Amino acid sequence: MKKAFYLFVILVVAIGLFGFLYLPNYLSEVSFNEPVVLTIPKGASLNYVADSLYNEGIIKSRYWFKYQAKSKDIDRSIKPGSYDITPGMSLEDIFTLLQKGTLDKPVVLTIPEGFTLYQMAERVESIGLGSTKEFIEATMDYYEENYDFSTENLYFPLEGYLYPDTYHFTDKSTPRDVVNRMAKTMEEVFSQEYRDRAEELDLSIHEVLTLASIIEREAYNDEERATISGVIYNRLEIGMPLQVDATVIYGLGEGKDHITRVLNSHTSTPNPFNTYMINDIPPGPIAAPGKASIKAALYPESHDYYYYVLGKDGHVFGKTYQEHQKNVENYRKLMKNP
The missing domain is CATH 3.30.1490.480 (Endolytic murein transglycosylase)
Incomplete structure (x- = not known):
């Protein structure tokens, strides 16, 4: 017994000595x-x-x-x-x-979730890291070097592929540096778990980011992202147009201009992004989705809702068109008597 104790003490001392040295x-x-x-x-x-x-x-x-x-x-x-x-x-x-220290001056770039690529380019120009044109050209270069998905009907190939976040650069940083960092961050956020889940849903990364960008622009808060995602999936399953105003706005402005009110004339104007006229998702993302929206696109809530309209503290969801019409009427009353 004593021998075992002594051996134990020697072992502990040896380990301690090894760690110390x-x-x-x-x-x-x-x-x-x-x-x-x-x-x-x-x-x-x-x-x-x-x-x-x-x-x-x-x-x-x-x-x-x-x-x-x-x-x-x-x-x-x-x-x-x-x-x-x-x-x-x-x-x-x-x-x-x-x-x-260095002579380089630190520069902070903050890109909110839901920003379009063109808004990012303008933000980059506003803090002195290059012109809007240079930033867009840098995104084109990055696409050509790293991706091969179809750019047909896309205004900006990397729309939705640059992760919205706060980044730290210096005044010596270039638009290419900014694009590289933002694109690689999105690639890191889109983890292997997310890639496996996309494959399980039989969706490409491009399609997931497209869905996520719609959720990003539509959701009022984090709690309803998965619910809105479920509405989108429900509509797609039965071939029902998504009828999302945000996609119409993006298409009309070709990813640059932004209108604040969607009219009937807008929803009846043919455009690859007009989800009132196509029974599918648009050809690409309409904005930069954050992680919560990407997750919602991959894990939609299971329910029987096909409609939603803005209410007092978020969206109100409906299962039938009749129920939706009542919710719309309530919204109109709310606008008259806020």
């Missing part, structure tokens, strides 16, 4: 194969820096990085900027680099 060296190792551009915005916390380095695969442990940074008082001297992290750098090299 070798673990710090292991955690301090930096090993990656490709150069990484790390952008640190003004006011970024040590947690943000550690998470960024870890997510890029540069450091082995965010906790060890933070411990080392605090022990050397580096956590208080990290400067914002855009840093080139290259293979062969040590942890100490990275600490030194982060304290030097």
